[in-house]
Structures are given as C-alpha cells and as structure tokens.
Amino acid sequence: MLNLFGDGLLVGTMLVLAVLIIVSMIRSVLGPRIADRIIAVNMTGTMIIMILAVLSVYLDENYLADVCLLYAMISFLGVVVLCKVYTGVYLQKKRIKADLGAVEDNLKHQEKNKEGRQQAAGKKGQEVS
Amino acid sequence: MVMAWIRFAAAAGLLALGLVFELLAVFGVNRFRLALNRMHAAAMGDTLGILFVMLGLMVLRGFSMDSLKLFLVVVFFWIASPVSGHMISRLEAMTDENLGEILVMHRKEGTREQEHEDI
Numbered sequence: 034m035l036n037l038f039g040d041g042l043l044v045g046t047m048l049v050l051a052v053l054i055i056v057s058m059i060r061s062v063l064g065p066r067i068a069d070r071i072i073a074v075n076m077t078g079t080m081i082i083m084i085l086a087v088l089s090v091y092l093d094e095n096y097l098a099d100v101c102l103l104y105a106m107i108s109f110l111g112v113v114v115l116c117k118v119y120t121g122v123y124l125q126k127k128r129i130k131a132d133l134g135a136v137e138d139n140l141k142h143q144e145k146n147k148e149g150r151q152q153a154a155g156k157k158g159q160e161v162s
Numbered sequence: 163m164v165m166a167w168i169r170f171a172a173a174a175g176l177l178a179l180g181l182v183f184e185l186l187a188v189f190g191v192n193r194f195r196l197a198l199n200r201m202h203a204a205a206m207g208d209t210l211g212i213l214f215v216m217l218g219l220m221v222l223r224g225f226s227m228d229s230l231k232l233f234l235v236v237v238f239f240w241i242a243s244p245v246s247g248h249m250i251s252r253l254e255a256m257t258d259e260n261l262g263e264i265l266v267m268h269r270k271e272g273t274r275e276q277e278h279e280d281i
Contacts, residue, residue: 035166035167035170038170039170039173039222042170042173042174042177042222043222046177046181046215049181049185050181050184053184053185053188056188056192057188057191060188060191060192064197066197066254066257066258067253067257068197068201068250068253068254068257068258069197069200071250071253072191072197072200072201072204072250073191073204075204075208075246075250076187076188076191076204076207076208079184079207079208079211079212079239080184080207082212082235082239083180083184083211083212083215083216086215086216086219086232086235087215087219089228089232090219090222090223090228095227095228098228098231098232098235099231101231101232101235102231102234102235102238105235105238105239105242106238106242109242109245109246112246112249112250113245113246113249116246116249116250116252116253117249119253119257120252120253120256120257123256123257124256142259143259146259146260150260
C-alpha cells in the first residue's frame with residue numbers, strides 16, 4: 034500500500050517536472066535576447082537534474098545520483114562557456130576593447146545610445162506637434 | 163507502520179513544496195519582461211526548488227550513501243548557481259544597450275581597478 038503510494042508520488046513529481054520542462058523550453062525558443070535563452074536553458078537543466086534524482090529513487094539505482102552530479106557540473110560549465118562566448122562575439126561586433134578599456138568603451142556606447150534615443154524622442158515630439 | 167506513514171507524508175510535503183517553487187520560477191520567467199528580472203525568478207528555482215525536492219527524496223530514501231550524493235548535488239548547486247547567475251547578468255549588462263539608467267559597470271574612486279590602472 035505504502036509502496037504504491039510512494040511510486041505514485043514519484044511518478045506524479047516526474048510528470049509535473051516534465052510539463053514544466055516543456056514550458057521552459059518554449060521560453061528558451063521565444064526568449065528575445067540571448068540572456069533569456071541561457072536562463073531558460075539553465076532552468077531546464079535544473080529540472081532535468083531533479084527528474085534524474087527522482088528516477089534514481091524510483092528505480093532504486095545508485096549510479097543515477099552520480100549522473101545527476103555530473104549533469105550539474107556540465108550544465109554549469111555550459112552556462113559559463115556560453116556567456117564568455119557571447120560576450121566575446123558582442124565585443125568583436127562592436128570593436129570594443131576586451132580588457133579594462135572595455136568599461137570606458139561600454140559607457141561611451143551607452144551615452145551614445147542614450148543621446149540617440151533622446152534625439153529620436155525629440156523628432157517624434159516634433160512630428161506630433 | 164505509523165512512522166512509515168509519517169515519513170511518507172513528510173516526503174510528499176517536501177516534494178510538493180519544491181514543485182511549487184519550481185512552478186513559481188517557470189511562471190516568473192515567462193511573466194517578466196527583462197532578462198535581469200527573469201534571472202531573479204530562475205534563481206529561486208535553482209536554490210529553494212532543488213533543495214526541497216532533494217530533501218523530500220532524502221527523507222523517502224533514508225540515511226544512506228545515495229542521499230548523501232543527493233545532498234552533494236544541492237551543495238554543488240548552491241555554489242555554482244550564483245556564479246552562473248553572475249556570468250549571465252554580466253553578459254546582459256554588457257550587451258544590452260537599452261538598459262536605460264542602470265549604470266551597471268560604474269567604477270568608484272579608490273577601488274581595486276583604479277589602483278590597478280595607476281600601476
């Protein structure tokens with residue numbers, strides 16, 4: 034009786050997590066910016082790790098806990114590498130220096146962007162008036 | 163027998179709490195509009211969600227090497243999640259030019275970077 038309930042609990046947990054994974058993957062496809070996608074993929078990885086842990090209890094297999102730990106490490110590595118790669122891609126596209134000069138260059142870019150937006154807003158205001 | 167039922171109820175409660183946290187994290191990530199806000203919701207699932215799910219499984223499993231490994235996953239996550247969150251937020255702060263008034267890479271006078279530049 035208790036065994037049956039325990040199995041039902043674990044299967045129910047896995048089902049809920051599977052639905053959440055699907056929603057999270059939809060967000061990783063939709064996410065407008067690259068950071069949104071990385072966040073969604075990271076969350077998907079977290080839920081896959083939970084499913085692995087539940088499965089290790091459900092099937093009574095020891096090695097799935099090790100798989101769980103390794104999956105966590107590789108997922109962390111993937112996030113760090115993706116962030117580094119996309120930062121580098123952005124800097125190369127904008128031809129910004131990658132080291133300490135990056136701070137000043139980035140501030141300059143932000144200032145320029147702010148001025149551009151203000152000009153655009155001014156134009157829009159003139160058109161309205 | 164009664165003890166077994168109590169243990170089962172505790173495990174079910176902890177698993178349900180973890181699932182609620184995870185549900186809130188997914189809901190928040192889909193609800194917010196900016197990546198920095200979304201990260202806030204996702205971090206909750208990464209810390210509290212996985213903690214409660216693993217605690218529930220450990221209660222269900224009993225004291226053994228397996229539950230120690232599950233606890234190790236939680237410890238690793240609590241170390242790795244802030245680091246990856248920092249990386250993602252730095253990526254967003256560097257690449258998003260429409261962040262507005264948030265001056266993310268502000269450098270104060272007399273910080274370590276300043277000293278470094280003097281050298």
